[in-house]
Amino acid sequence: MRNRLYQHYLNVVTEELMLKYQYDNVNEIPGIEKIVLNTSMKTSDFKVKMIPSFIVALTLITGQKASPTLAKKGNAKLGIRKNAVTGAKVTLRGEVMYNFLDLIVLPRIKNFDGLNKKSLNNEGNFTFQINDPFVFPQLEAASEVFNHLGPITITITTTTKKKDQNLNLLRGLNLPLK
Numbered sequence: 001m002r003n004r005l006y007q008h009y010l011n012v013v014t015e016e017l018m019l020k021y022q023y024d025n026v027n028e029i030p031g032i033e034k035i036v037l038n039t040s041m042k043t044s045d046f047k048v049k050m051i052p053s054f055i056v057a058l059t060l061i062t063g064q065k066a067s068p069t070l071a072k073k074g075n076a077k078l079g080i081r082k083n084a085v086t087g088a089k090v091t092l093r094g095e096v097m098y099n100f101l102d103l104i105v106l107p108r109i110k111n112f113d114g115l116n117k118k119s120l121n122n123e124g125n126f127t128f129q130i131n132d133p134f135v136f137p138q139l140e141a142a143s144e145v146f147n148h149l150g151p152i153t154i155t156i157t158t159t160t161k162k163k164d165q166n167l168n169l170l171r172g173l174n175l176p177l178k
Helices: 004-021 048-062 094-102 163-172
Strands: 032-041 067-070 085-092 125-130 149-158
Touching: 004 094, 004 163, 032 048, 032 094, 048 067, 048 085, 048 094, 048 149, 085 094, 149 163
Parallel strands: none
Antiparallel strands: 032 085, 032 149, 067 085, 125 149
């Protein structure tokens, strides 16, 4: 059984985009390619002991195992060496991606009035940041374990490079854009 949001995309959003932009081929209709979640330390006092909590946090949020991210360059002020683990990321594709997008918790953020549509770049990526990771209900129960968790950056990559088509796709998938 397919996800509710994926069914909505197939039945409603693709039809709306097809009528609006008059595509010649069904493969021209924009879609979501992947979603990448990335996080690192909240403060500059870097502790290697905190890395497993980053991986567990992203795994709890997405339901898919996260992978550690490595530093490209060393930084003596922060005490980070080259190739040291500095955070975690997870890439979602397919059904897991639509499950995450369907359950995204944006309305739980205080003073939330929508995502800025200027966050969409010319490459087809829509990036936003959740500064308080405890809006995810999976992290609320063990907040003392994840208290060093920094903001979570979420990047939604689409298959088209045109901004207006991307905005209509994201609006059709019920993302609150202002």
